[in-house]
Amino acid sequence: MPSPVGHALGGVTAGWTLAPSRSVKTVGWLAAVGAAADLDLVIGAHRGPTHSIGAAALTFLLVWMWTRNLRWALAAAAAWGSHVLLDWLGTDTSAPVGEMALWPYSRGYFESRLHLFPAISRRYWLPEFWVANLKALAIELVILGPMTWAVIRTSGLRKTSRPGGRRA
Numbered sequence: 001m002p003s004p005v006g007h008a009l010g011g012v013t014a015g016w017t018l019a020p021s022r023s024v025k026t027v028g029w030l031a032a033v034g035a036a037a038d039l040d041l042v043i044g045a046h047r048g049p050t051h052s053i054g055a056a057a058l059t060f061l062l063v064w065m066w067t068r069n070l071r072w073a074l075a076a077a078a079a080w081g082s083h084v085l086l087d088w089l090g091t092d093t094s095a096p097v098g099e100m101a102l103w104p105y106s107r108g109y110f111e112s113r114l115h116l117f118p119a120i121s122r123r124y125w126l127p128e129f130w131v132a133n134l135k136a137l138a139i140e141l142v143i144l145g146p147m148t149w150a151v152i153r154t155s156g157l158r159k160t161s162r163p164g165g166r167r168a
């Protein structure tokens, strides 16, 4: 499963064209939403309901209630959904393998067979920690970096924005 860097790139790539404004703040906002699902590590329920299409739908509702702006809500839901997609495409090495991608419809854990992204180790005491994670990060940057760059490049980066602001 990708690192926070990979998820940040995924969030920006997925939400950028949907966002009503495109600025450096928007990049930060979408990156944060793209990586936010892994905050479930704090409560010890990693890859559960936070890693699902249901959570992406809840993100849509919460952001829509906050901003009353459909485009911000769609951008946030896409950024959150990118996390679910990237983890599904990744490699999980701890049971239960995968993520609860279809919650609340299903509480099963799902992972693709592609294993596009290597597993990220949180076992910092192991000797291979740095090498394995740097290699995984490099793969994420090679795959996701050009996509993020292309999306921002083609849609433009403007200075005017207020992520979360009430704009029509």
Ligand SMILES: [Zn+2]
Pocket (backbone or CB within 6 Å): 001, 037, 038, 047, 051, 083, 087
């Ligand atoms: Zn995750």
